[in-house]
Amino acid sequence: MLSHKAKYALKALLYLAEQDENHISRTVEIADGANIPKKFLEQILLDLKRGRFVSSKQGKFGGYYLIKSKNDITLAEIHRLFDGAIALLPCASLNFYEPCSDCKTEDECSLRHGLMLIRDKTLKAMEGITIASLVKK
Amino acid sequence: MLSHKAKYALKALLYLAEQDENHISRTVEIADGANIPKKFLEQILLDLKRGRFVSSKQGKFGGYYLIKSKNDITLAEIHRLFDGAIALLPCASLNFYEPCSDCKTEDECSLRHGLMLIRDKTLKAMEGITIASLVKK
DNA sequence: TTTAAATCCTAGTAAATCTATAGAATTAAT
DNA sequence: ATTAATTCTATAGATTTACTAGGATTTAAA
Numbered sequence: 001m002l003s004h005k006a007k008y009a010l011k012a013l014l015y016l017a018e019q020d021e022n023h024i025s026r027t028v029e030i031a032d033g034a035n036i037p038k039k040f041l042e043q044i045l046l047d048l049k050r051g052r053f054v055s056s057k058q059g060k061f062g063g064y065y066l067i068k069s070k071n072d073i074t075l076a077e078i079h080r081l082f083d084g085a086i087a088l089l090p091c092a093s094l095n096f097y098e099p100c101s102d103c104k105t106e107d108e109c110s111l112r113h114g115l116m117l118i119r120d121k122t123l124k125a126m127e128g129i130t131i132a133s134l135v136k137k
Numbered sequence: 138m139l140s141h142k143a144k145y146a147l148k149a150l151l152y153l154a155e156q157d158e159n160h161i162s163r164t165v166e167i168a169d170g171a172n173i174p175k176k177f178l179e180q181i182l183l184d185l186k187r188g189r190f191v192s193s194k195q196g197k198f199g200g201y202y203l204i205k206s207k208n209d210i211t212l213a214e215i216h217r218l219f220d221g222a223i224a225l226l227p228c229a230s231l232n233f234y235e236p237c238s239d240c241k242t243e244d245e246c247s248l249r250h251g252l253m254l255i256r257d258k259t260l261k262a263m264e265g266i267t268i269a270s271l272v273k274k
Numbered sequence: 275t276t277t278a279a280a281t282c283c284t285a286g287t288a289a290a291t292c293t294a295t296a297g298a299a300t301t302a303a304t
Numbered sequence: 305a306t307t308a309a310t311t312c313t314a315t316a317g318a319t320t321t322a323c324t325a326g327g328a329t330t331t332a333a334a
Contacts, residue, residue, distance in 0.1 A: 005321085007226060011239075036239070042281080049282095059279075059329090060277095061280075062281060063281085089139055089144060117266065125254070126255060129251045135247075140292070140293090176296080179311080193310065195302065198303065199309045201310090
């Protein structure tokens, strides 16, 4: 399941993607438009900025805007930024790999192989969902 | 990501599936064999019993054994039993459906449609992983 | 140069959830 | 009866989640 943070991030990106080119959106505007608690959204937008999905203009008349094409922002990326690994166990993860502490011998984790199959399919599906694909309905 | 509970459940089922027909496994035996904390495993086995994956014999010489074919126990079922919904949001879930509280109008959740596509693919993949498929490697 | 309006930053907090552990009750075989 | 197992209930401690608070910083207009 997605965390609220990840869900809000997607909705915020969706909101930004729906605005006119060159429009700058204030946090409060996004919060109202997408029904997200404002102070919580502030943090999320900062995370999205650090992740180079959006950029911001500070000070009066400042706000946020997309710097990555809505066709190139995938669900997989947002999941990784806010909720971490897509794989079901760390030992089956590409980007968040960690060995299992409870598996006897390192590469004989009985679950690993099967979970890597799942990971590949889920990842492929998640990379197919972009902000653009969500916005046009 | 899977919880430890779900991971331990899979490993316990795997252990049971590897035993001879008619063999009854004590909790401590499974715990040692699959490297799972014994008291924690007790709870997990009770959950698996309530889910009708295993059954038990009480008292001396008692223990646990599979009552569902290892070909019919899927990752999807274990995920649902221990970690709940497979979908990324409750509004996109088949078995754990709940409407989003933060979506303006009920069926205009901007994320729902895309997440249902993911759910279908992930579910299909997870139904393809059985205890039997994990045991034979 | 002051002021207003925005982002940015660091904490903190209440609630829930997760990962176990403890101990007693129950059941069955010897 | 005794022993050895499951079963049940409660709870502790740690972590995570979902926010909230308050202020510092930045920018632009008046």
